[in-house]
Amino acid sequence: MELHGQKPTRHGFGDGLVDLGEKHDNVVVLGGDITGSVLTSLFQSRWPERFFSIGIAEQNATTIAAGLALSGKIPFFASYGAFCAFRNADQLRISVCYNEANVKIGGGHAGISVGPDGATHQVLEEMSFLRTLPHMTLLVPCDYTEARKATVAMGEMVGPAYIRFGRSPVPHFTTPDTPFEIGKAQVFRDGNDVALVACGAMVWEAMLAAEELAKSGIQARVINAPSIKPFDHATIAQAARDCGCIVTAEEHQVHAGLGGAVAESTAKNAPVPIEFVGVKDTFGGSGEPEELMEKFGLTWREIVASARVAMQRRDHGSTGVRAIKDVPTYA
Amino acid sequence: MELHGQKPTRHGFGDGLVDLGEKHDNVVVLGGDITGSVLTSLFQSRWPERFFSIGIAEQNATTIAAGLALSGKIPFFASYGAFCAFRNADQLRISVCYNEANVKIGGGHAGISVGPDGATHQVLEEMSFLRTLPHMTLLVPCDYTEARKATVAMGEMVGPAYIRFGRSPVPHFTTPDTPFEIGKAQVFRDGNDVALVACGAMVWEAMLAAEELAKSGIQARVINAPSIKPFDHATIAQAARDCGCIVTAEEHQVHAGLGGAVAESTAKNAPVPIEFVGVKDTFGGSGEPEELMEKFGLTWREIVASARVAMQRRDHGSTGVRAIKDVPTYA
Amino acid sequence: MMNAEAPTSSANTLLDFNTTTFENKRQTPAELAEIAKEIRRDIIRMLERAGSGHSGGPLGSADIFAALYFGGVMRYNPADMHWAGRDRFVLSAGHMVPVLYATLANAGCYPKAEMATLRKYGTRLQGHPGRDMGLPGIETSSGSLGQGISIAVGMAMADKLVDHNDRRVFSLTGDGELQEGSVWEAAMCASHYKLDNFCWIIDNNDCQIDGRVPDVLNVYPIEEKCASFGFDTIVVDGHDPADLVRGFDHFIKNHTSGSGKPTCIVARTFMGHGVSYMNDKFEWHGKPPTHEQAIVALEELA
């Protein structure tokens, strides 16, 4: 896989929405007063008559989306994930998921790489309950092109769906030909020594980690897991059986997100030692995106170190008892 | 352990609140228009001047609690978990947890045993993100007496805390002498063949399951895990090492709750096969509490069957690939 | 999806569901009063069998439902509740659903005997509306207060702003429900988009679970609040069929004339109205009558 520069995943969402708008007349978009930030502005300027500004009212926007869906529309509502997963959580549970309404949510500003806006805006906890809601589909694309595909795919499936994307430019490395399917994970690099399972911007870090590990003769399998729900148990089970240990990596709390999904899946199919790379049960804070990724341990370096621990545990067993999280990181 | 009849855990919460009120002048309680149901009415009638009705406004009640906490009070707000974990999720994240405000939430009507009110009121998804929020303490007591102790304990610790309790009468079997400590799990029955880790009303079902298994010579270790966060990794790791396989049981979705916590913890310390007893990624529905527990697979029978599968997997390995959840159960 | 079985009917004929249905046309005020009475009887019958559920709100709002479904107000086809041209009703106060079930049964949308399955395992008549169960006329799930009205606003937007049709959307909230901020988000949005095809009905019974509304958390003055949020707001006697129909006609005129204003009908009602021992008693918000109480109620409603 090759790098084609850097591009934020939110642009993939914005462009994917335009792709959808071209194909489907009944796609409508709701604005939450940050349409420029989450790129729904692109749809708005193409089809102003299919765009409705709801203001700063995430509860209402979500539930209005349910009403539009029950009227045969395919409504997208996008905001920052901090507000369109949490402020409207009850609405997502009841009016969207219990209703099986065909509502699509775009949750931006995910992860610590939001940068200087600080902790309130850096959502790190929403994957936990989004994947726990019945009927919900949860997608976390790894780069611009995958975000664009995922947006189109969620618009074309029937049922509630949520896509998680980021603010800052991140490596762009998949192509229109890279396979993407809801419910599937893809092996981006083969290897049998350790499996690195990642989503979002951490996939590229996992690729870098694999390269680094290869220097010491360790062949890491890199798995891109954009579909958190439904989850690809077969690919994970295969990796667990072939490699015997796993590192998960995500821009989310270490609890209950991708790492949690992998831990549950392996416990059910092929239990192996797992090391969890993610934010360690602490809130974020202001700083530059790259600086924060570094300070919060969200880089290939952390993945490499975790891979070594995972292999060590596979080969020699665990000693002592460790919590999933370590000490908080900010300041 | 002996059965002393049946009693709802919500009564433990209501009585614990009165215990706290007697000891601490600065405990105040906020009502959300269901004070009788969640038993904050007991506190209200004892100390009307320390009780404030906020009406049907869970967002406001939660944030007002944060304001009261920042003024040195120890505010409790209780409602149905569907509304005081979800409707106010953003407030819990930012005004309570990020603020490290000393706010206490009582989430009632947890689980399918709510009965005839149906799916909207049967909250089954909130443990996932409550345990993912930094600074949050999450307690799920197993019976009346433990609920009462847990309520007092959460009032006397400093920081955000949430207690989850149920509507219907459930077996009452712990005593004032049964150990309870935030952050600790307790072995309620010893055994080395399989570990049954449960919380809430499922603990008694696990005790019944252990008895049933004993009839076939299987010695199950029953672990009561009321402290979902902080989590007792040591007790779980010990059980995993001693027994080699685990069944988790909770009145919550099989994803990201207690089962998720155990899967993560064992993946980090001692990976073993786990079977997950819980609601299988489906919404609830109307019916009588016991009937629903039966239909949704939340009884000792399911735990027994799962224990046999877990032991089988430990001894003979897994075959095929299975999702955590099976098919939906309601109707 | 499987229907719950209807339990065998009670020995007492007062408690039995009958088979009469009423026509979807403009009935006279006297007829509406009779229909409301039958709806009330069915609410009592349902709740007595269920052994749990909400009496007060449903009984108190029976006249509103009679006017809406049998006063020539809502356009619907009981034989095809998915008819694309229908007006839609969204129950925001999900706990009041027994009155909606009784109304739909009396309109012939589904077999009246099925009312006996209320709140039983597998029923289409869930404790709070469950759209997944597929009961004709249940447009959406609800039960978390303050959400249904937003769904209704979304439907009204679909009709007026996307599909440009002449359908109307009605939604009923309680008065305690006005304490939910999301209600005011919905209201602000409805007036912003000039949804004159949207009619918000407030069941103003002055009661909620913990007591009188001004004691639990004061929502008054309701009319000023709704007016300041951009609604053409009128107050009606929620137990006077003629006044209710007048209110709905006012809304219809707002719509057909293209007023650009959503309508709010504040219906003054009494919780538990029609059953003397429940009348205006907040204690009856959420419990069913016992067998004996049900007989008394049905005798009063005879």
Add this chain to the structure above:
Amino acid sequence: MMNAEAPTSSANTLLDFNTTTFENKRQTPAELAEIAKEIRRDIIRMLERAGSGHSGGPLGSADIFAALYFGGVMRYNPADMHWAGRDRFVLSAGHMVPVLYATLANAGCYPKAEMATLRKYGTRLQGHPGRDMGLPGIETSSGSLGQGISIAVGMAMADKLVDHNDRRVFSLTGDGELQEGSVWEAAMCASHYKLDNFCWIIDNNDCQIDGRVPDVLNVYPIEEKCASFGFDTIVVDGHDPADLVRGFDHFIKNHTSGSGKPTCIVARTFMGHGVSYMNDKFEWHGKPPTHEQAIVALEELA
């Protein structure tokens, strides 16, 4: 917790933070205007260095903050911002925090040089208020709109209903923020509990991120809404120090006289006021000036 390092100061003295502070007493309108100017300069200086952040709201509300902290309105001790007798200010519009940081610095609550650390890793001056970082005068974290006002109401309840003291609580929301339903929950509650010790300030600049407020989602008429939610509501010119002080005096009278009514001050402002090229431009909601733009701004504000 570790403070971020203050970068070495810029070559251009206009961009340097000075060390002047102002006294917490009733300053004259002319003095307040001068203080507001210094606050505005500091906002520009902070944002220019941070390279991100919100210019429009902070600049537009600088006069409100000058009046509040230097108009003899709020009782506080800059040397001890935890003083138990202090009045409290809660910034509900968390994104406007640069104006609060500048105000607190000019009051001498913390070293002015620390303003240079805005939005840098480890700073006490987080992009949105972070109480965990411990900057004196930051009563609470905020940044999710519509929450701070509820926290403030909770504080006012603690003061009036639990501790029975004479402290006052102020909270500022934006006007776009009025679209959040939780704001109306807070408002309803404040009037229910007759919190005459609570003062709600609305920064009515008619702008939000996506455009003019009535275009994004109309919140007008604001005064009628607040009045119908039980507030004694007055409108002031948010750029006239004397009028602002008059507004706050009105609130203080409401409190001292035991009026039983919370006060709402609707301050009409212009986003970006004080910097000609930003004035009344919603495009300046969320971006910082470039170096060149900052120089121009500081020259205008000299």
